[in-house]
Amino acid sequence: xxxxxxxxxxxxxxxxxxxxxxxxxxxxxxxxxxxxxxxxxxxxxxxxxxxxxxxxxxxxxxxxxxxxxxxxxxxxxxxxxxxxxxxxxxxxxxxxxxxxxxxxxxxxxxxxxxx
Amino acid sequence: xxxxxxxxxxxxxxxxxxxxxxxxxxxxxxxxxxxxxxxxxxxxxxxxxxxxxxxxxxxxxxxxxxxxxxxxxxxxxxxxxxxxxxxxxxxxxxxxxxxxxxxxxxxxxxx
Numbered sequence: 001x002x003x004x005x006x007x008x009x010x011x012x013x014x015x016x017x018x019x020x021x022x023x024x025x026x027x028x029x030x031x032x033x034x035x036x037x038x039x040x041x042x043x044x045x046x047x048x049x050x051x052x053x054x055x056x057x058x059x060x061x062x063x064x065x066x067x068x069x070x071x072x073x074x075x076x077x078x079x080x081x082x083x084x085x086x087x088x089x090x091x092x093x094x095x096x097x098x099x100x101x102x103x104x105x106x107x108x109x110x111x112x113x114x115x
Numbered sequence: 116x117x118x119x120x121x122x123x124x125x126x127x128x129x130x131x132x133x134x135x136x137x138x139x140x141x142x143x144x145x146x147x148x149x150x151x152x153x154x155x156x157x158x159x160x161x162x163x164x165x166x167x168x169x170x171x172x173x174x175x176x177x178x179x180x181x182x183x184x185x186x187x188x189x190x191x192x193x194x195x196x197x198x199x200x201x202x203x204x205x206x207x208x209x210x211x212x213x214x215x216x217x218x219x220x221x222x223x224x225x226x
Contacts, residue, residue, distance in 0.1 A: 042218040
């Protein structure tokens with residue numbers, strides 16, 4: 001099915017563990033984004049990618065690592081999870097970085113709890 | 116640096132009433148996006164406003180853009196419970212930059 005899918009949908013992990021959130025899109029969009037959403041903070045950009053092997057930091061990149069070996073995949077890794085990383089994570093994709101006719105298309109989100 | 120401010124951040128209203136959500140931005144924004152998010156769900160694109168004076172309508176929602184005033188509005192007409200959601204606006208300083216998001220307006224419409 002065409003679209004943007006995130007996995008897992010829910011994840012509970014322990015402090016200090018490494019965890020990877022997956023994002024896959026089928027549109028061949030050049031741009032992909034990772035956001036976190038927390039009450040009181042709205043959407044905050046973690047990292048984004050313009051193409052395979054091209055990534056850039058967003059507003060809150062500390063504690064996160066991304067890679068993009070293939071256009072369709074953009075995994076987000078928490079190298080050593082902390083409680084402050086408990087959040088809902090959204091992946092998005094877009095044909096363009098900005099001024100696109102459709103904006104960004106979002107995945108369904110991953111709710112991550114770090115205990 | 117572009118900043119996007121929405122107000123109100125929270126709005127509780129009765130069905131049948133009209134109301135407006137405001138989205139102000141601090142510097143030039145090439146275009147303005149409106150998104151809707153239902154509780155526990157993802158963000159869904161509602162409108163893309165491409166130029167000054169642009170107006171888009173779908174059902175009971177109408178969005179407009181005034182680039183001179185650096186203001187976009189989302190007007191709700193005769194609200195119904197199904198429109199309860201959080202609404203986000205987002206602007207963009209230029210084509211070489213990513214979307215800048217407002218904090219969102221949580222709208223609750225009571226039957």
